[in-house]
Amino acid sequence: MAGLPTVPTHADGPWWQNAVFYQVYVRSFADSDGDGVGDLDGIRSRLGYLELLGVDALWLTPFYTSPMADHGYDVADPRDVDPVFGDLQKFDLLVAEAHERGIRVTIDLVPNHTSDQHPWFAEAVRAGPGSPERDRYWFRQGAYPPNNWTSIFGGPAWTQLPDGDWYLHLFAPEQPDLNWANPEVAADLERTLRFWLDRGVDGFRIDVAHGMAKPESLPDMDPSVIAQGSGILHDNAVDPRFDNEGVHEIHRMIRKVLDGYPDTMAVGEIWVKGDDRFARYVRPDELHLGFNFRLVGADFDADAVRTAIEGSLRAAGDSTPTWTLSNHDVVRHVTRYGDGELGVRRARAMTMVELALPGSVYLYNGEELGLATVELPEWALQDPIWKRSGHTQRGRDGSRIPVPWEGSEPxxxxxxxxxxxxxxxLEWAPLTVEAQLEDEDSTLSLYRHGIEIRKTHPAFAGTEIEWYGAPAGCFAFRRKGGGLICALNTSPAPVPVPPGEVLLASLPLVDGQLPPDAAVWLV
Structure with missing residues (x-):
């Protein structure tokens, strides 16, 4: 990490406090070798674009050795690179060149489960019931599954081996859950953390950060939860699969390791109900950042968005709030907000709201181009959710289409x-990077300008906001300490803007008024 330029911030504090992170879904970003799958050299070839966009750090989805039952989240070797993505030398080159450009690199960590092709699970299957090898996972004997738990991907969370033992998998059967009560599991994760930190990574995104610990008694889920489906926000009072108290000891262990590597951090994927439950994950000795998905769940409505913002700030407490609108697991926000031109207008407005807030921001590759979730033909679907749900849920593939860079056809x-x-x-030609880069009115240009202003203008100082009075269907807040004003109009009519000089608007003002489905920054 020597020689990495300092990421500018508006206040003294760690680099991630105001950072704009950019999620690279590795399979879909850039393909360097012509096999149709993105890879590490592909990312390296596009670092110039990421520097131009102005992002401070990358989050790379799993690139580890994997049979790809869940596109890399089923890890067979967490300390090596899968050949489809490259090798360790290519990873080292990517980190070094990103650092030369002032871009930090964070990587996915998958501590809840392994692949069923991981050496540990292969040993467990061979060793048989009651063996020490099986104690690394959740194996139980019996004629029936140990409880009524369901998989997030559909179907039961238990699979039976020919010898009669059942094993737990909260996701696909190819992803057996680790038993964190076994000290070998923690020791192996520490080894993985140090392996990548020693190679210069700047931090980790922790997959299923609310899920690793399980209650020893394995109590049943409330039947009402099963009837409603898996959902995305898990209430521990009726869903014992997630958010168990023991998970915090795991995060404290991870934090101790990271504290030995200056300027490194961890952000957790935390799908929990209740701001108080969320706040526990970002205590001073646990995660540096936590994904709070309130904005992802909010409709395009000023009151709903304000409620999401207030809840997120309350949950973060004295830690750094973290904002995101899309990722590889959810419907892209252009589609959530109505699709087509309407969805793009609203997505542009919400991006300005997100970038105006204090804290760190996570962007998802392609959102800066205004990409929507695509309705793929059934023959193309690969997500395990499609198979596990009996072809009743299409899964997440539509949000994972490769990034369009240039040219007029796929x-x-x-x-x-x-x-x-x-x-x-076929209709993505107007959305390519090439088509948008020199267009001042494009969504890509809006992102570039917004990120640049956010990083350089003193109005973005301060860690608190205060709300203005606003017409129905609208809101306005001011950054205390810097003075930036952000106004959002979700009503069907134009509204007067607060007084001040316009820094940026998601749509042109009309006679000094903010149009519907638009946002503006003022000082």
């Missing part, structure tokens, strides 16, 4: 083959 510069791992839409 694969738009993503690869040299049109046979990309997921098909790319």
């Amino acid at each position: 694969p738009y510069g993503f690869s040299t083959t049109a046979d990309t791992w997921l098909p790319m839409p």
Whole structure:
């Protein structure tokens, strides 16, 4: 990490306090070798674009050795690179060149489960019932599953081996859950953390950060939860699969390791109900940041968005709030807000709201181009949710289409083959990076300008906001300490803007008024 330029911030504090992170879904970002799948060299070839966009740090989804039952979240070796993505030398080159450009690199960590092809699980299957090897996972004997738990991907959370033992998998059967009561599990994760930290990574995104610990008694879920489906926010009072007290000891262990590597951090994927439950994960000796998905769950409505913001700030407490609108697991926000031109207008407005807030921001690759979630043909679907749900839930593939870079037809510069791992839409030619880069009115230009202003203008100082009075269907807040004003109009009519000089608007003002489905920054 020597020689990494300091990421500018508006206040003294750690680099991630105001950072703009950019999530790279590695399979879908850039393909360097023509196999239709993105890879590490592909990312390296596009670092210039990421520098131009102005992001401070990357989050790379799993690139580890994996049979790809869940596209890399089923890890067979957490300390090596899968050949489809490259090798350790290519990873080292990517980190070094990103650092030369002042971009930090954070990587996914998957501590809740392994692949069923992991050496530990293969040993457990061979060793048989009651063996020490099986104690690394959740194995139980019996004629029936140990409880009524269901998988997030659909179907039961238990699979029976031919010898009669059942094993737990909160996700796909190819992803057996680790038993964190076994000290070997913690020791192995520490080894993984140090392996990548010693290679210069700047931090980790912790997958299923609310899920690792399980109650020893394995109590049943409330039947009402099963009837409602898995959902995304888990209430521990009726769903014992997640948010158990023991998970905090795991995060304290991770924090102790990171504290030995200056300027490194961890952010957790935390799907929990209740701001008080969330706050426990970002205590001073646990996670540095936590994904609070309130904005993802909020409708495009000023009152709903304000409620989400207030709840997120309350949950963060004295820690740094973290904002995001999309990722590889959810419907892209252009689609959530209505799709088409309406969805893009609203997505642009919400991006300005997000960038105006104090704290760190996570962007998802392609959102800066205004990409929507794509309705793929059934033959193209690969997500395990599609199979596990009996082809009743289409899964997440539509939000994972490769990024369009240039040209007028697929694969738009993503690869040299049109046979990309997921098909790319014929109508994406106007959305490529090339098509938007020099267009001052494009969504890409809005992101570039917004990020630049956020990083350089003194109005973005301070860690608190205060709300203005606003017309129905609108809100306005001011950054205390810097003075930035952000106004959002979700009503059907234009509204007067607060007094001040306009820094940026998601749509042009009309006779000094803010149009519907728009946001503006003023000082």
